[in-house]
Amino acid sequence: MGRPALNRQPNTLLAHWLVRSGLSNVGLARAVAQLARAQGHRQVSPDESRVRRWLAGETPREPLPELIASVLAERVGLPLTGPDLGFPGSRTIRVDRPDLPWNAAGTVEAIALLTRSELMLPHTRNGEDATRIHHGEHLLTPLGLWISAKGTVTGQPHTGARGRHIGMTEVNGLRELTRMFRDSDNRLGGMLSRKAVIAQMADATAMLDNCAYTERVGRHLFAAVADLGSVAGWMSFDSGLHTSxxxxxIAALHAASEGEDQALGAHILQCMARQMSHLGHIDDALDLVHLAQYGARRQASPATISMLAALEARFHALLGAFDESERAAGRAEEAFTRINPAEEPTHMEFFDLAELCSTLGVVHQISAKGDTSTRRSDRAEKSLSLLNQALAERPAHRVRSQAFDHLGLARTHLVVGELAGARQESAAAVKLFGAVNSTRVADRLIELHDEAGPFSASSETNELREEIRQAVSPTSYAKCEAPRREQAHRH
Incomplete structure (x- = not known):
């Protein structure tokens, strides 16, 4: 009922899905036998010992792979095939779904497949791409396993199948490259360097797969690949490549898990939360922040705590929970006072006073827009104060962030009908947009254009809207205008 395999390895994918299904070995054997009989395969009758052999690496004969896949798919509520369960096929890992296995081998294979395909992917600004992302329970349920996942990295001794030994020198070199790419993203946007980062990620993953290293070096290398992946994912997001x-x-989050770096995992989750918010999935964004806060509770630095609380405040405000938003903003400000920059991880270097002020300034802008009480003007004044402080504190090379600050100011001016201020800040944002390649900035400019619509009787507002039309290419505008209108309406 099975074929022996040379150099047989345990089937970690089958084990993963068996755990997800809640079935025991006996339960799987019985369910497969029952389905086989129902389909007319009278000769197929596996028992518990046979399931143990599959888990140990034995490949079952046809039609068993698809029968097993059908049983497990029904239990977990997701489509599965034989290759998804580690049985021979064209691909072992499905990288188009969020439910990757939480183990080192699966993570390496997923990143290798992903980077190979990514290097062939052309740059696009296809708005339909955003409709294909995973969201809701289909995304959050598998990511929730991050909290309990344990690193499975072991040392990889030198053998005929593995090349040179690597150590912390290579890990530190990868970290320095990540810092360089992150700086390029801040200065120029994500489009220019995205493929270079993907290529570097592929090379780093090849080291994990082909080189010899100790367990300690392996963990650090996985964490370094995860951090590089966070930059690659961010650049893809900034380029409008949302499914990519x-x-x-997701692959980077798995790598962070293998590196046993929960704080880095929280950083990746907050990147995902920002993407979900950008696409209008605010409930998912808030859930991702809560997942990050809980999962990294023992490792989170003050900067991480402050950043996550500030994002929580933003998403509560978008959902109209203004009291919850204010409490989260207070936690963000309190945690920020405890930051010692020398003790913060490198991936948190971006979260400085300017970033805190900008995030909370947008929080108050959103609250002002949604608040019809007498507090509206106070919220708007607080927003303007914080966003102006953010601009004053921004390092000169953070060009894209400066554009977002000006856009935040313009939108706050619109909330209270200060059209001259909105026009001035919009012009500054458009000028900076010309210096960066960022679909996210284009999306925000289009949102500002739509929000200015009710003030079209004003010549200043018409100039604002026309300048945005000229700045954003007609093709991009046509693709983004309708989705952004719908999102603005939801907010």
Whole structure:
């Protein structure tokens, strides 16, 4: 009922899905036998010992792979095939779904497949791409396993199948490259360097798969690949490649898990939360922040705590929960006072006073827009104060962030009908947009254009809207205008 395999390895994919299904070995054997009889395969009658052999690496004969897949698919509520369960086929890992196995081998294979396909992917600004991302329970349920996942990295001794030994020198070199790519993203946007980062990620994953290293070096290398993946995912998001970004973020989260770096995992989850918010999935964004907060509760630095609380405040405000938003903003400000920059991880270097002020300034802008009480003007004034402080504190090279600050100011001015201020800040944002390649900035400009619509009787507003039309290419505008209108309406 099975074929022996040379150099047989345990089937970790089958084990993963068996755990997800809640079935025991006996339960799987019985369910497969029952389905086989129902389909007319009278000769197929596996028992518990046969399931143990499959888990140990034995490949079952046809039609068993698809029977097993059908049983497990029904239990977990997801489509599965034989290759998804580690049985021979064209592909072992499905990188187009969020439910990757939480183990080192599966993570390496997923990143290798992903980077090979990514290097062939052309740059696009196809708005339909955003409709294909995973969201809701289909995304959050598998990612929730991050909390309990344990690293499975072991040392890889030198053998005929593995090449040179690597150590912390190579890991530190990869970290320095990640810092360089992150700086390029801040200065120029994600489009220019995205494929270079994907290629570097592929090379780093090849080291995991082909080189010899100790367990300690392996964990650090997985964490370094995860951090590089967070940059690659962010650049893809900034380029408007949303499904690509989500796949890279998920693979990077698995790599962070193998590196046993929960704080880095929280950083990747907050990147995903920002993407979900950008696409209008605010409930999912808030859930991702809560997942990050809980999962990294023992490792989170003050900067991480402050950043996650600030994002929580933003998403509560978008959902109209203004009291919850204010409490989260207070936690963000309190945690920020405890930051010692020398003790923060490198991936948190971006979260400085300017970033806190900008995030909370947008929180107050959103609250002002949604608040019809007498507090509206106070919220708007607080927003303007914080966003102006963010601009004053921004390092000169954070060009894209400066554009977002000006856009935040313009939108706050619109909330209270200060059209001259909105026009001035919009012009500054458009000028900076010319210096960066960022679909996210284009999306925000289009949102501002739509929000200015009710003030079209004003010549200043018409100039604002026309300048945005000229700045954003007609093709991009046509693709993004309708989705952004719908999102603005939801907010």
């Amino acid at each position: 970004a989500q796949k890279v973020f």
